[in-house]
Amino acid sequence: MKVKRYLVGSVPEALPMIRSELGSDAVILSTKEIKTGGFLGLFGKRRIEVIAAVETGGAAAPVRKPVAPSAPIVRPAAPAAFAPNGATPPLAAQAAMSAADAMSAAALEQPPAPRIAASLAASSYAGSPAHVLTSPAPAPTAQPLTGLQEELLQEVRGLKTWMRQMSAQQAQAALSGPAKKLLERLEQQEVTVDCRERLLQELQADPGFDALSEDGEALWKAAKERIMDWLQPYEPNEDAFTPKAIHFVGPTGVGKTTTIAKLAALETLKNKRSVGLITADTYRIAAVDQLRTYGDILGVPLEVVFSPAETVRAFQQLAGRDLILMDTAGRNYRSELQISEVSSLLRAGEGSETCLVLSLTARTSDMEAVALPFIRNGVNKVIFTKLDETRIYGSLLNLVLEHGLQPLYLAFGQTVPDDLEPFNSLKYSSLLLGDYEDV
Incomplete structure (x- = not known):
């Protein structure tokens, strides 16, 4: 039996390496969270140790190379706060937020062992024969999160929040001068972030927002009209x-x-x-x-x-x-x-x-x-x-x-x-x- 240790950020990262080095018949023996050096103090101190093994007595299963997709895969972009003209956040931010969303859902829906098996099975290359990496088991019932799972989930949520803030800051930096001035005014008036985002998004929905955002007087007038539209249903009658x-x-x-x-x-x-x-x-x-x-x-x-x-x-x-x-x-x-x-x-x-x-x-x-x-x-x-x-x-x-x-x-x-x-x-x-x- 050939045993190999991998140190990765998450279990999905280890799957291609395991298949490449040990073949499709490899199984994961254990996963464990360990501490390593951090990166700027942002969620980088935790790593996942993955132990994988493959039986060497019989003929090794041929390692199939991945088949390149015929067309690029288009993934939906996560919504960006303050994105100018509907622009999406940088690709790195999209990927990080999408991965964080997937990890959050997986942590809540599956316990660790079935999650690993499901991830390995789902990562099979196109055209390769199906392999059972772990013994089939009935679908697990919902179980309370363990302390470790809860801690990981909190870190993922923190990472998502941080990435959204970074994306919002980058998107806001691309706004015109009058648009930035409008957001600064609303922030000075202690208007909540949700209300500020809603106002900007509704203004950006106007096809002429590019020209509007360069004219401070026109942008101010449009913002006042939008706020009036929100509040008019609440005006008292006689x-x-x-x-x-x-x-x-x-x-x-x-x-x-x-x-x-x-x-x-x-x-x-x-x-x-x-x-x-x-x-x-x-x-x-x-x-x-x-x-x-x-x-x-x-x-x-x-x-x-x-x-x-x-x-x-x-x-x-x-x-x-x-x-x-x-x-x-x-x-x-x-x-x-x-x-x-x-x-x-x-x-x-x-x-x-x-x-x-x-x-x-x-x-x-x-x-x-x-x-x-x-x-x-x-x-x-x-x-x-x-x-x-x-x-x-x-x-x-x-x-x-x-x-x-x-x-x-x-x-x-x-x-x-x-x-x-x-x-x-x-x-x-x-x-x-x-x-x-x-x-």
Whole structure:
């Protein structure tokens, strides 16, 4: 018996060498992962030791040379982030990502031994006789990944991520100056990578993108129109507050009380509706007095509640009003106890809904942490405040596109009711991108 050891990066790499040196009757005795020197610290420290053998007593099977294919094999290219004009990433990146995808699927679908046998069988040259390298066995049932398999899978995923990032960087480097400037602007506005990629891909789908990307003004106009197309379905109509009772919830300091005062003034003075106010914000000093002052100026009654039973009484007192706006205390929405306290005060049933109030000065991740518990319970309307206190507006776009929240109003300043406007996609896209010459 002739035994030979191979040190390779993966088992498939050893198959041609085994067939070339030992013949088609060779079998793999064992595979083992070992440590070797790395390459720039990127996944290069692990190698696979493959031990193969062939019986030498009988006549050796002739070694067949591979038959050259009659036509080149075309493999589908992996999608590239920021690929200009639909260009694909470099061939090396495509090959690495395709191999990583295949290794990921194999690691999840087959245990090690059947995988090796299947790989050897699949690598037979065209026109060569079939050979059974291992004893036939029934198809294995799904088994949990071992520690080694899980570790290898994590490394493959890391390699795929790294290759995609490298491909994206190379593709982005090939973009025109205005296109790079657009991506930089979106990144400064903290727009997520997914939204940036989507915008660029949709712009590249335009047959005239090559000429468009060289004209900064035209590219900016096209990008604003695309963002408007995304957001127009979420614009509020004139009947945004058709329910009789609206509860306003949100974290501390986002301006719920001032926003409620602005809405009460808007509905009373412009829409000529009779409005009633309820406040459960008894935690913050002078919160009740602040809302009572606004109510006295507008001639709007105010009810103060401390418990769920008092909430029922307050709604009964204001039953004759066209619209009831309820203020709740700003609480820590990472605390289940405090969330339940607020929820117990809200009136359930038809004719009422909950509106989330968020500050644009917060990061997207912080907004999501607050919004997700409400989104899971059917809350899909939001008012964004403190527009005048920030120059970063991307979080609104992120939340709308990723979670389907409908922005009703944008609030800015302290003037009641002037510093409150219904959300408008045209104005927002202009704020988000600015003017090309000024960016």
